Amino acid sequence: MTPRVATTQAAPKHPVEPREAPSLPWDIVGAEAGLSPASRPGRAIQGGPRNLLRISPADPASPGKPYELFEVIPLSPLVGAEIRGVDLGAALDAALRDELNRAWLEWKVLFFRDQWISGAQQEEFARGWGELEQQQLTAPGTGITRYVKDAGNAGWENAWHADMTGRLEPAKAFVLRLGVGPDAGGDTIFTDAAAAYDNLPAEVRAAIDPLRAVHDLSATIGRFVTPEEAARVRSEFPPVVHPVVRTHPETGRRTLFVNSVFTDRIIDMDPERGERALQYLFRQLQVPEYQVRFSWRPGSVAFWDNRAVQHYAVSDYFPALRITERVAIAGDRPY
């Protein structure tokens, strides 16, 4: 007689995929496998020329079309350009707004120098791209948020991220202006998340295309506020799910949409393997060819597309004073 065996089993906490033969870079778990150095984790990104497609040929920004209303000075071949000849304090007419938008979609982050504008003028410029949003979770209110860094408050935004991806509809864009800054240091680095995606091996792109990941605001924000504030943030902004690769709603580009600050885990993946996959993808965003580094001066403005880039605020100027003011433009749910 066959012994009776239990036929029911508690469901695993996280549904996991079946174990299968290693086939992706994050499945290579160490030197003990006898692999050459270039095949081991952390070394799997190969050298040589990158595929640096600044803009897709199908893009509405019409690559190659000249700019007539201002000068465009590229700060890298791929991402980031300084715009000369535009006063952000003056009213934007439709022609200038449209041409700036074309440059913005092409370069993903635009920089302006010597903009001695008020907060109201900064908000007015931002409104050219949509509704402003309440951006500071700990001090709710639409409009300008001021960040003061000094001996009592060091810059801690020195980790790669897109802003506020723990929200269901993360902001579309930001306009940041420097009022006071150190003589040297305090740069911001931006990375092109479409280039990061384009340069992944084909089998990795195929593997991550259908995946989704959990993003959580409270884990990060909670470190800097009181327990009561953290509880409020957690209840107001519970963890959300976004695609690992999002489609830019205006350009159609596929962009890597996981980041080291807000992304918690990949859904339906063994947690340990999922973390290795995330670490692999985070490293891909750190490749210098996808980046531009901007050195601020008082009056400098950066206007970035939060759907297209991630950024890293270099925290090398402590205890110097650095004051910035930021406006956020509301975004859509990533798909």
Ligand SMILES: [Fe+2]
């Ligand atoms: Fe940020």
